[in-house]
Amino acid sequence: MTIMLIGNKSDLERREVSFDEGAAFARQHGLIFLETSAKTAQNVDEAFILTARKIYENIQRGIYDLSNEAHGIKCGPVNAYGSRQGSGKTRRNCCVSAHAVVASGLI
Structure with missing residues (x-):
């Protein structure tokens, strides 16, 4: 399964969760991590593109079976x-x- 953890509101100075905390959590759980800002649109497109690329890589590596829609693809x-x-x-x-x-x- 491909899951992306997104830290939103990256445009704000005050953070509830630091970048390092988010990145560490994602690393520990095998997630893709990216910070985004809905206000400025920073990294919003990149979040979808990175996720699509990871799915594509997994298809190429044979992790996902395209003939089985149970994989969600x-x-x-x-x-x-x-x-x-x-x-x-x-x-x-x-x-x-x-x-x-x-x-x-x-x-």
Whole structure:
């Protein structure tokens, strides 16, 4: 399983959790770690791209079986609203649509 731990509000001076604490926790639990800021959009795209790359690497290494949808990976083109084409379902969430297209372009 690929999980990313995101430390949000990286634009603030006062921190509840330091970068080092977040990074150490992620390292101990085998997670990807990145700090982001929703206010400035810093590292928001990178969070999705890093996660997609890690999933792609795991596919290439044979960790995920693409023929088994139980792994949570669905193959096929993604439309602009983040759902698979032909599924009949669309989601109109701007973040999902933008990042689904980015992720599908990496795989």
